[in-house]
Amino acid sequence: TIDPQRLWDTLMETARFGGTPKGGIRRLTLSDDDKRVRDWFKARCEALGCTVTVDEVGNMFARRPGRNNDLAPICMGSHLDTQPTGGKFDGVLGVLGALEAMRTLHEQGYETNAPIEIVNWTNEEGSRYAPAMLASGVFAGVFTTDYAYEREDRDGVRFLAELERIGYRGSEKAGARKLGAMFELHIEQGPILEDEKTMVGVVTGVQGMRWYEVTVTGQDAHTGATPMYLRKNALVGAARVIEAIDAIGQKHQPGVATVGLIENRPNSRNVIPGEVFFTIDLRHPDEAVLDVMEQEFRAALAANLPALGLAHEEKRIWNSPAVKFAPELIDCVRHGAGKAGFPMRDIVSGAGHDAAYIARVAPTTMVFVPCAGGLSHNEAESTSFEECAAGAQVLLNAVVEYDRR
Amino acid sequence: TIDPQRLWDTLMETARFGGTPKGGIRRLTLSDDDKRVRDWFKARCEALGCTVTVDEVGNMFARRPGRNNDLAPICMGSHLDTQPTGGKFDGVLGVLGALEAMRTLHEQGYETNAPIEIVNWTNEEGSRYAPAMLASGVFAGVFTTDYAYEREDRDGVRFLAELERIGYRGSEKAGARKLGAMFELHIEQGPILEDEKTMVGVVTGVQGMRWYEVTVTGQDAHTGATPMYLRKNALVGAARVIEAIDAIGQKHQPGVATVGLIENRPNSRNVIPGEVFFTIDLRHPDEAVLDVMEQEFRAALAANLPALGLAHEEKRIWNSPAVKFAPELIDCVRHGAGKAGFPMRDIVSGAGHDAAYIARVAPTTMVFVPCAGGLSHNEAESTSFEECAAGAQVLLNAVVEYDRR
Ligand SMILES: NC(=O)NCCC(=O)O
Ligand SMILES: NC(=O)NCCC(=O)O
Numbered sequence: 001t002i003d004p005q006r007l008w009d010t011l012m013e014t015a016r017f018g019g020t021p022k023g024g025i026r027r028l029t030l031s032d033d034d035k036r037v038r039d040w041f042k043a044r045c046e047a048l049g050c051t052v053t054v055d056e057v058g059n060m061f062a063r064r065p066g067r068n069n070d071l072a073p074i075c076m077g078s079h080l081d082t083q084p085t086g087g088k089f090d091g092v093l094g095v096l097g098a099l100e101a102m103r104t105l106h107e108q109g110y111e112t113n114a115p116i117e118i119v120n121w122t123n124e125e126g127s128r129y130a131p132a133m134l135a136s137g138v139f140a141g142v143f144t145t146d147y148a149y150e151r152e153d154r155d156g157v158r159f160l161a162e163l164e165r166i167g168y169r170g171s172e173k174a175g176a177r178k179l180g181a182m183f184e185l186h187i188e189q190g191p192i193l194e195d196e197k198t199m200v201g202v203v204t205g206v207q208g209m210r211w212y213e214v215t216v217t218g219q220d221a222h223t224g225a226t227p228m229y230l231r232k233n234a235l236v237g238a239a240r241v242i243e244a245i246d247a248i249g250q251k252h253q254p255g256v257a258t259v260g261l262i263e264n265r266p267n268s269r270n271v272i273p274g275e276v277f278f279t280i281d282l283r284h285p286d287e288a289v290l291d292v293m294e295q296e297f298r299a300a301l302a303a304n305l306p307a308l309g310l311a312h313e314e315k316r317i318w319n320s321p322a323v324k325f326a327p328e329l330i331d332c333v334r335h336g337a338g339k340a341g342f343p344m345r346d347i348v349s350g351a352g353h354d355a356a357y358i359a360r361v362a363p364t365t366m367v368f369v370p371c372a373g374g375l376s377h378n379e380a381e382s383t384s385f386e387e388c389a390a391g392a393q394v395l396l397n398a399v400v401e402y403d404r405r
Numbered sequence: 406t407i408d409p410q411r412l413w414d415t416l417m418e419t420a421r422f423g424g425t426p427k428g429g430i431r432r433l434t435l436s437d438d439d440k441r442v443r444d445w446f447k448a449r450c451e452a453l454g455c456t457v458t459v460d461e462v463g464n465m466f467a468r469r470p471g472r473n474n475d476l477a478p479i480c481m482g483s484h485l486d487t488q489p490t491g492g493k494f495d496g497v498l499g500v501l502g503a504l505e506a507m508r509t510l511h512e513q514g515y516e517t518n519a520p521i522e523i524v525n526w527t528n529e530e531g532s533r534y535a536p537a538m539l540a541s542g543v544f545a546g547v548f549t550t551d552y553a554y555e556r557e558d559r560d561g562v563r564f565l566a567e568l569e570r571i572g573y574r575g576s577e578k579a580g581a582r583k584l585g586a587m588f589e590l591h592i593e594q595g596p597i598l599e600d601e602k603t604m605v606g607v608v609t610g611v612q613g614m615r616w617y618e619v620t621v622t623g624q625d626a627h628t629g630a631t632p633m634y635l636r637k638n639a640l641v642g643a644a645r646v647i648e649a650i651d652a653i654g655q656k657h658q659p660g661v662a663t664v665g666l667i668e669n670r671p672n673s674r675n676v677i678p679g680e681v682f683f684t685i686d687l688r689h690p691d692e693a694v695l696d697v698m699e700q701e702f703r704a705a706l707a708a709n710l711p712a713l714g715l716a717h718e719e720k721r722i723w724n725s726p727a728v729k730f731a732p733e734l735i736d737c738v739r740h741g742a743g744k745a746g747f748p749m750r751d752i753v754s755g756a757g758h759d760a761a762y763i764a765r766v767a768p769t770t771m772v773f774v775p776c777a778g779g780l781s782h783n784e785a786e787s788t789s790f791e792e793c794a795a796g797a798q799v800l801l802n803a804v805v806e807y808d809r810r
Contacts, residue, residue, distance in 0.1 A: 085625060085671040085679075127673040190630035209629060211674060220490060220783040223663040223686045224614060225595035225755035228654045230779065235664060236651045239644035246641045249633045258628040259640060260674045262667065266490040268532040269616060269665045269684045270757075271782040274490075279674045281628045350630035352675075374635065377676040378625040 002396055004389035007100040011388065014040060014080075014096065015088045024379025025088055029081035029123040030058070030162035037080045038168060041120060044099060048106045050118070053177075054170025057135040057148050058122035058163050061177065064102060066112040066403070072180030074112070074399055075362075076101060077119030079354060083127050087381020089187045089371060089388070095120050097185040097392035104396055112403045114180050121354040122168075128153045130279075131211055131318035136354035138174045140361045145174055154263070179362035181329055181402055184355040185395045186366055187383050191374025192347060199390050200337040201347035201368025205325055206356040208290050211318035212280040214241070214301065217311045220266060220274030232309040235264055235273035240308075244300035245280055248293050255284035255293060256350070285322055285348055323356045326363035329402060333367055336397030342390055351376070367394050407801055409794030412505040416793065419445060419485075419501065420493045429784025430493055434486035434528040435463070435567035442485045443573060446525060449504060453511045455523070458582075459575030462540040462553050463527035463568050466582065469507060471517040471808070477585030479517070479804055480767075481506060482524030484759060488532050492786020494592045494776060494793070500525050502590040502797035509801055517808045519585050526759040527573075533558045535684075536616055536723035541759035543579045545766045550579055559668070584767035586734055586807055589760040590800045591771055592788050596779025597752060604795050605742040606752035606773025610730055611761040613695050616723035617685040619646070619706065622716045625671060625679030637714040640669055640678035645713075649705035650685055653698050660689035660698060661755070690727055690753055728761045731768035734807060738772055741802030747795055756781070772799050 017037040018027030027033040038060065042052045045062035053061045063073060078094020098118040105116065121139075126132025129151040137143045149160035163169045188194075193201050218232030242259045249257030262278040280297060284290045298314065305312050337344040347368055349356075358364045369391040372382040383391075422442040423432030432438040443465065447457045450467035458466045468478060483499020503523040510521065526544075531537025534556040542548045554565035568574045593599075598606050623637030647664045654662030667683040685702060689695045703719065710717050742749040752773055754761075763769045774796040777787040788796075 083671065083673055083676055085676075125673075126675060130674055132675060188630065189627045191632070191635060207629070219780070221779075222594045222756055222781040223661060223665055224612070224688050224757060225593065225781060226661070226779065227596070228651075228658050228661060230596060233651065233663070235647060235667065239647040242640060242644040243648070246633075246638065253633050256628060256631070256633060258638070258675075258677055260628055260676050260678065261672050262640065262669045263672075264667045266488065267666050267668075268488055268530075268782070269535055270531060270537060270663075270686055271488055271490075271665050272663055273665065274783070281675055283629050351627055352629060374626075374631065375624070376627040376630060377673070378679070 002100050002104045002389065002392045004385060006103065007096060007388055007392050008385050010096045010099065011088060011092065014092065018082065020085065020379055022379040025082045025086050026084055027082040028084060028128040029125060030166055034081055035166035041080065041095065045118060048102060053172055054168055055172040055174045056145055056170055057138045057174045058168040059135050059139060059174065060120040062118040064116045066115045068113055069115055071114035072178040073115040073117040074403055075117045075119050075179050075182045076395055076399055078184050078186055079121045079124035081123060081125050083125055083377045085379050087376060087378060089381055089383045090189065090376050091124055093187055093383065093388055093391060094185045097395050100392045101396035101399060114403055116399065124354055129159050132352050133354050133357050136357040140357040141175055142357055179358065182355060182358045182362050182364040183329065183395055183398055184353055184366045185391045186353060186368060187371040187376060188368040189351045189371060189376035193368060193370035194372065194374060196345065198345045199342040199369065199387065200344040200394055202330060202333050202337065202344050203325060203349050203366035203368055204330060204346050206323040206349040206352060207283050207285040208287050208322035209281065209283040209320045209352055210290060210294060210316060212314060212316050214278055214280065214312060214314045216276045216305060218274050218309065221272045223270045223272055226272060231272055233272050234276040234310055237305045237308045237310040238262065238276040238278055240304040241300055244304065245297060248296045252284060252289055252293055255289055257282050257293060283350065287322055320352055320356060323359050325359060325365040329363050329365035332398040332401045333365055333394065335401050336394045339397050340393050342394065367391055367398065407505050407509045407794065407797045409790060412501060412793055412797050413790050415501045415504065416493060416497065419497065423487065425490065425784055427784040430487045430491050431489055432487040433489060433533040434530060435571055439486055440571035446485065446500065450523060453507060458577055459573055460577040460579045461550055461575055462543045462579045463573040464540050464544060464579065465525040467523040469521045471520045473518055474520055476519035477583040478520040478522040479808055480522045480524050480584050480587045481800055481804060483589050483591055484526045484529035486528060486530050488530055488782045490784050492781060492783060494786055494788045495594065495781050496529055498592055498788065498793055498796060499590045502800050505797045506801035506804060519808055521804065529759055534564050537757050538759050538762050541762040545762040546580055547762055584763065587760060587763045587767050587769040588734065588800055588803055589758055589771045590796045591758060591773060592776040592781060593773040594756045594776060594781035598773060598775035599777065599779060601750065603750050604747040604774065604792065605749040605799055607735060607738050607742065607749050608730060608754055608771035608773055609735060609751050611728040611754040611757060612688050612690040613692050613727035614686065614688040614725045614757055615695060615699060615721060617719060617721050619683055619685065619717055619719045621681045621710060623679050623714065626677045628675045628677055631677060636677055638677050639681040639715055642710045642713045642715040643667065643681040643683055645709040646705055649709065650702060653701045657689060657694055657698055660694055662687050662698060688755065692727055725757055725761060728764050730764060730770040734768050734770035737803040737806040738770055738799065740806050741799045744802050745798050747799065772796055772803065
């Protein structure tokens with residue numbers, strides 16, 4: 001049985017690395033605070049006798065040997081990076097829940113058949129460096145290492161430069177390590193479990209998601225001296241597209257469609273905006289519907305922008321297809337939740353997760369626990385003491401069951 | 406007669422202070438580049454024997470004595486600050502045209518009755534520190550000195566700190582100096598003079614303008630896991646208002662309505678925007694119509710935001726009423742343009758100018774020359790060699806005529 005208080009204490013202790021006044025965390029990937037939490041995590045794993053290996057894109061693997069070290073390791077983990085105004089649980093619970101499970105095994109001298117590893121994947125959030133799940137994607141062969149290295153944040157700072165700066169460019173080739181299985185504990189980030197007062201989500205898959213970038217070009221001009229009929233206002237064009245994208249989401253529920261990031265240029269009170277850059281996030285569990293949403297989004301660009309005298313460029317920068325997780329692992333999660341006596345239900349993840357990429361190279365699944373109001377990517381994100389403990393317990397049970405089988 | 410080549414050379418020489426690769430200028434008020442151009446201007450004026458005085462908000466006055474120095478000075482000038490991606494002529498032509506006029510008087514040993522002064526007003530653009538025409542406003546008693554000092558840019562850096570940093574906080578009380586008259590040469594920044602192939606705009610007044618700030622508050626949440634029906638997307642609300650404001654401008658032409666600046670928070674690709682800050686610029690020559698535009702803007706907030714579950718705060722931060730210039734000075738401009746043989750027409754300024762505030766404390770008017778395509782607040786802003794020369798000549802003629810009368 002895991003120690004709920006110890007788990008909670010590590011959550012609160014690490015929440016200081018990038019902690020915000022509103023009780024959230026700002027711990028962008030490869031930042032100084034990311035380095036601090038990585039150093040902390042490494043030291044705690046080593047204190048348990050684990051060996052910590054870092055791969056070339058900064059993914060961290062803390063290994064506890066088993067009886068048979070020729071077996072590929074059973075992995076647990078998630079990510080320690082956060083959104084710019086993120087919460088204390090998204091990702092973090094998956095890594096620290098795994099640490100708690102590992103501490104429990106250690107304390108009880110429980111010897112597994114296979115080695116057990118805790119993983120911290122680099123840049124899951126995709127907020128600083130798009131796309132999300134970048135380094136688990138490299139691990140799974142979806143992206144090349146160079147592709148990851150060349151990513152730039154909105155200030156033009158490269159992934160590789162930051163990885164080296166914080167000292168987490170390891171020597172192991174990403175993906176060289178064979179994984180026997182991967183279990184990821186995570187908060188749901190949506191409202192379903194809470195609504196249904198269900199403690200555990202047995203995650204059967206992840207919906208498909210696509211990201212796009214659009215640049216709308218008009219003409220900077222004076223807000224006072226330029227008549228309305230002479231304007232090429234890029235922000236008015238972007239506003240129409242933002243509304244159209246929201247409407248696409250409304251139409252294709254349970255799909256979702258969002259503009260999350262916008263940069264307006266020159267962004268001066270008395271200059272008609274001449275250029276607007278913005279990003280689009282489209283998701284749906286069904287790839288065929290995602291195709292329709294994509295067509296409708298492109299139609300919205302064509303319908304709105306030229307009529308305002310605006311040019312545009314559009315690019316799909318990411319396509320992460322819908323994923324189904326491994327039945328044998330899902331079964332271990334059901335077993336683990338049942339053993340602990342928690343109500344459970346099957347659920348498809350609305351959020352993307354490292355598990356979605358790792359599923360391509362190893363049997364993989366996830367465990368969800370509720371978060372208050374379904375709220376995530378928000379400093380007020382909240383999962384209770386009991387919910388965190390339940391998640392770590394089910395994770396441990398599932399791993400032990402998988403190892404036993 | 407002024408020296409067109411010398412004028413052009415000073416325009417090109419000073420365009421290096423903050424010069425951009427696209428041929429524009431980025432010389433935000435109180436920046437290092439603003440300091441450089443101020444130092445340059447001071448040295449050139451002193452080389453003509455002028456005494457340069459700086460007031461407490463950084464306004465610069467370069468004085469050439471006249472026959473009767475008990476008379477209040479006749480002033481010419483404008484501003485040397487620019488937009489973030491501004492052109493080479495907006496404001497700059499008014500100061501350097503005045504310098505050229507002064508050099509011409511000096512060279513020819515022409516003695517005026519009244520002293521002549523060139524003025525460089527601080528922070529006309531209002532881009533770094535809102536509102537526009539801030540320091541001419543202090544001079545005219547519209548704002549207190551402390552109000553100016555407390556303005557903050559979008560990074561929270563105060564006007565006073567920057568004024569002191571660049572060494573342009575003078576000791577003279579703003580407005581203490583009596584002005585006998587003020588002539589401001591400026592590019593039109595709109596399309597009328599070019600359309601009508603008219604060299605000189607005899608500016609009879611400035612339209613009214615009002616600036617507002619709005620903050621829309623929704624709730625940050627995950628773009629993938631938050632169903633459409635649970636969202637409070639502040640950017641979708643802002644988008645509707647941006648469109649509504651454009652429609653208000655379209656409806657009340659020749660009035661104009663623009664959102665120029667927007668800040669989206671947390672501005673992350675996979676976070677539903679929880680807060681959006683944006684600014685509104687409404688203008689019309691008729692205050693009664695401006696009142697209607699303001700009502701319609703507020704109605705647009707009420708009609709769009711609560712329906713999306715969004716709260717908002719709105720504040721009018723600036724109200725610069727329509728201005729009529731002094732008939733006796735306007736007459737001198739007409740005389741000056743006629744004497745030089747330029748086609749002219751009366752025009753009301755769509756842009757705000759320091760002259761609009763100075764008109765409250767001294768007889769004031771302006772001279773406009775065309776700019777290509779009516780384009781301003783754009784790096785491609787362009788006024789020809791001949792047009793610049795024409796402006797400076799008419800400015801000189803008008804000043805000499807006013808002094809003679
Ligand atoms: N879990 C999570 O928030 N992942 C970030 C990637 C996404 O946008 O879904
Ligand atoms: N002339 C000029 O561009 N002034 C800036 C103030 C404004 O009109 O917005």
